[in-house]
Amino acid sequence: MPQQLDPLPDDWERALAVVAHPDDLEYGCAAAVAAWTDAGREVTYLMVTRGEAGIDTLDPARAARVREREQRDSAAVVGVTAVEFLDHPDGVVEYGTALRRDIAAAIRRHRPELLITLNPEDTWGGTYWNTPDHRAVGRAVLDAAGDAGNRWIFPDTEAKPWNGVRWVAVAGSDAPTHAVDVTGTLERGVQSLTRHRAYIEALTGEDPETYARNLLEGFARETAERFADRLAVPFRLYPR
Template identity: 70%
Template sequence: MSDTEAADLAEMPGDWRRALAVVAHPDDLEYGCAAAVASWTDAGKEVVYLLVSRGEAGIDTLAPERCGPLREREQRASAAVVGVGTVEFLDHRDGVIEYGTALRRDIAAAIRRHRPELVITLNHREGWGDGPGAPRNTPDHVAVGRAVLDAAADAGNRWIFPELAEDGLDPWDGVRWVAVAASSTPTHAVDAGPGLARAVDSLLCHRAYIEALTDQDLEEYVRGFLTETTGRTAGRFGGRPAVSFELFPR
């Protein structure tokens, strides 16, 4: 099915109060779905960010011991722009995040601690799109996305990671959906218009990282990227620029 023939995207569910967004690196959410987050926090919903790494391997000209704290500061400032006050880091090593029980346990612990109804993550598939020519996804994104999908169930099962209950984190089986941003097979979307200006400002907070990526004027680069990606979804969402998600009900 071509893009022009693809089915319209449904509105994301709105009957929830708490969300937990779990991604591999600082900037993943800002490139992916900050406009949606801004709209949600405007509506009084609570969104918490969980970063699996500090992005310390992300800037070639900065050693990890300098890069990690810098990118953490940029992420906290970026989150604040879209109304997110709680940002946590797990300290898995950037670039070599491994899918497995240790990662699932850490994410399940965060889910039990924050008790979200909606969990958000980034594309967990091998590529950014369909077909053999699609750009390859990074191993970190694949590992974290897969672990999030599993941890949403792990968090509610008292017999998986029973040590979490011993630490005072009782099972939480209240996750109703996992929403995957930047999926090649989206099913739902959020109108990006109301939050787009703040999404631009939020991504601009990652100045050190973006300066290492492009020689283009930073605001021009960021605005152009987010306008293009949200506009690409408009044809399937009533002509409105949108942030798309693949929604997995539970």
Template identity: 70%
Template sequence: MTDPQITQLQPLPEDWQRALAVVAHPDDLEYGCSAAIAAWTDAGREVAYVLATRGEAGIDSLDPATCGPLREREQRAGAAVVGVTTVEFLGHRDGVIEYGTALRRDIAAAIRRHRPELVLTLNHRDTWGDASWNTPDHVAVGRATLDAAADAGNRWIFPELTDQGLEPFGGVRWVAVAGSSRPTHAVDARPGLERAVRSLLEHRSYLEALTDQDPETYARAFLTTRTTATAERFGGIPAVAFEVFTR
């Protein structure tokens, strides 16, 4: 039973058709919010992925030239499990993404191309909760995505995008941040949870390098623990939590 003194999360708005998810690395979305994405694509909504890097620095035992293409393939396979067919890579260097105008421009261009009403990204703050330090890549991409949602609609910021045929788009209504320690909204994880597990399992090379556990046991435990923890703030329903910024 839900404790009435705990601040409850609101359902994430559903009156939208297109979403764009922008993150730093392959697997960021599978750890963060693919159960929600599976439910959205089931409902006929369009979701596209944009990744700043190919995750080429993510596996210590593989050199980047080998690792990058491998992780790109795994990301495309993981996206397909939850109904996402459009996966783009911006080509920034894994581990050393720099927040700044170049990153904002690339993300603004992606927003102009895809014209989403909802933009998703990952935790842009320095820490996960109060205990664990976030990575510079996550911080840079999350913050740049929040900024680019406005940049995309301003024709006088990055006017070269208009010259390239990318007209300004001011239709982003929300930016939803997964993995935030300050969530405001949530999405029922139950319809998409099994596919979220399978989606994360497509990153098998990364998981096998990360943990000695059986990959399926690890993936299921991680996602179940995360979504179950959110249930306390969402009427007892396992859910994916987001911090939602309205535009």
């Protein structure tokens, strides 16, 4: 029997999801976001880039507009109305104090108890090399959780320090520890990813909804084997 996953804690009210690109959350955890917003929790999205380098057939300026629109549409499907962009350059995001400061400032503004980000490790499943943007942003989120609460680090941000982050949940981890039941919200996760139509059509010749459904239902069924046969989204949870 594979090691079973624990339910993600649900005694929180506000979450901030910080990822590198439009679509990162839809590939990982939008169905979980739908479950949270259905329960009355507040979730805000923060994109470090606009994904302008992600569609080979579109020049960056046009791609940025398309991907921002698709991200806002996809967020709305799962009950998220607040979507922000930091405008770091897509494909060349640099880990460092500038990125940590921007994320810490957002944490201080939104005052989340839960932070969500994407796999910061070198690989996906030990097989596929992760992108530099994912690695940089994921690591910066983990570090900024502490930065945000320290009044001597980045003291010039507009909002006051916030030391209320209780967990950082990493989606797409090779070593998940917890999961969220998405039995009732998986369909909205599929529809949320489908909203990234321009991106998916440039990525594959498959119908976007078929592509999204096969991918996300497959992930959820795989996680169910470690979560009492319930369709679920896995996370690696770092308590603070």
